[in-house]
Amino acid sequence: MLTGSCLCTVNKYTIINKDAAVFRKIICHCARCRKISGEYTTTNIVVPKTSFKLTRVSKWPSLVPGLLKSTHTFNAVLPDDKHGHICFCSHCGSVLYRESEMQGMRGLIFVPVGTLDDIDSVSDLRKEEWY
Ligand SMILES: [Zn+2]
Numbered sequence: 001m002l003t004g005s006c007l008c009t010v011n012k013y014t015i016i017n018k019d020a021a022v023f024r025k026i027i028c029h030c031a032r033c034r035k036i037s038g039e040y041t042t043t044n045i046v047v048p049k050t051s052f053k054l055t056r057v058s059k060w061p062s063l064v065p066g067l068l069k070s071t072h073t074f075n076a077v078l079p080d081d082k083h084g085h086i087c088f089c090s091h092c093g094s095v096l097y098r099e100s101e102m103q104g105m106r107g108l109i110f111v112p113v114g115t116l117d118d119i120d121s122v123s124d125l126r127k128e129e130w131y
């Protein structure tokens with residue numbers, strides 16, 4: 001089992017069945033990923049939706065004025081199906097996961113590796129580069 005959270009830890013998640021065939025790391029160089037992350041690339045682990053569970057635990061004041069709501073996440077839907085919808089923490093603004101709408105990738109969740117509690121736990125995962 002893997003665990004992770006957003007920056008402020010209001011939103012936590014667990015990933016079960018780490019060894020399922022679908023698990024891999026994708027390093028993406030596309031323009032959209034650069035905008036999402038503010039970096040040259042993003043690195044996400046790919047997880048079946050059925051293996052990913054979002055849990056919400058603590059109370060934390062919003063780091064983003066106006067974003068504190070009764071729910072702890074909000075989704076941005078991008079016009080390209082490759083990136084599908086992006087789930088952000090509504091308290092700190094961190095990206096928690098993305099859900100692909102792309103043909104052949106439906107039902108998969110992309111989780112930024114930087115949100116994992118133990119980043120070394122995925123060091124052995126197969127890598128793919130996307131452009
Ligand atoms: Zn947060």
Ligand SMILES: [Zn+2]
Pocket residue numbers: 028029030031032033130
């Ligand atoms: Zn991308």
